[in-house]
Amino acid sequence: AQSVTQLGSHVSVSEGALVLLRCNYSSSVPPYLFWYVQYPNQGLQLLLKYTTGATLVKGINGFEAEFKKSETSFHLTKPSAHMSDAAEYFCAVSGDGGYQKVTFGIGTKLQVIP
Amino acid sequence: DAGVIQSPRHEVTEMGQEVTLRCKPISGHNSLFWYRQTMMRGLELLIYFNNNVPIDDSGMPEDRFSAKMPNASFSTLKIQPSEPRDSAVYFCASSPEGGRTGELFFGEGSRLTVL
Numbered sequence: 001a002q003s004v005t006q007l008g009s010h011v012s013v014s015e016g017a018l019v020l021l022r023c024n025y026s027s028s029v030p031p032y033l034f035w036y037v038q039y040p041n042q043g044l045q046l047l048l049k050y051t052t053g054a055t056l057v058k059g060i061n062g063f064e065a066e067f068k069k070s071e072t073s074f075h076l077t078k079p080s081a082h083m084s085d086a087a088e089y090f091c092a093v094s095g096d097g098g099y100q101k102v103t104f105g106i107g108t109k110l111q112v113i114p
Numbered sequence: 115d116a117g118v119i120q121s122p123r124h125e126v127t128e129m130g131q132e133v134t135l136r137c138k139p140i141s142g143h144n145s146l147f148w149y150r151q152t153m154m155r156g157l158e159l160l161i162y163f164n165n166n167v168p169i170d171d172s173g174m175p176e177d178r179f180s181a182k183m184p185n186a187s188f189s190t191l192k193i194q195p196s197e198p199r200d201s202a203v204y205f206c207a208s209s210p211e212g213g214r215t216g217e218l219f220f221g222e223g224s225r226l227t228v229l
Contacts, residue, residue: 032215032216034216036218041222041223042183042222043118043205043206043207043220043223044157044207044218044220044224045220046217046218047217049215049217051215059149062193073121090157095216101159101162101170102147102159102216102218103159104154104156104157105156105229107156107157
């Protein structure tokens with residue numbers, strides 16, 4: 001069965017600093033990988049996704065993630081944090097579940113310190 | 115275009131009462147998912163519908179939970195009788211192409227508190 005592990009349930013960075021949110025996955029088939037963002041009292045929205053092809057994926061709001069098969073990782077980065085990036089971020093995997101069931105990680109809350 | 119619409123946004127009820135949560139998916143999306151979010155367990159998939167047919171309900175906690183999708187534009191999640199441990203945020207999400215791409219479009223959620 002597919003699964004996702006997000007290291008660090010809470011991450012704090014200073015405004016302008018690098019953002020790095022870690023995600024490792026497990027899947028018995030080539031995975032589709034996703035990062036979603038959730039702002040307070042809202043639903044999740046897609047930040048970026050990897051399906052096939054280029055392993056470095058760019059998303060909205062300056063975020064990007066790199067698929068590393070050898071490390072089974074899909075870490076999310078942003079060169080310079082902005083206050084508006086404060087939110088909860090979820091890594092997700094699909095592909096191993098018949099109908100492409102999407103399995104989410106536990107989430108990482110990002111705090112941006114002014 | 116309207117997104118996924120859920121109602122009610124907030125529901126407070128007493129243990130033993132029936133709770134019905136409603137969802138209107140994005141027009142043209144043929145897949146609908148119900149998720150439950152709690153601090154302890156994160157996001158859990160409860161049930162998945164494709165073309166109004168339940169495909170995977172293995173995540174439904176127990177017989178107290180039931181879900182229906184009578185047509186392409188409406189789904190309900192019912193809890194009867196409700197218990198305090200059912201307190202959570204319930205999300206509905208829809209997707210085109212059977213969720214093949216895995217891209218889900220979420221509603222704003224229904225926050226349920228069972229006293």
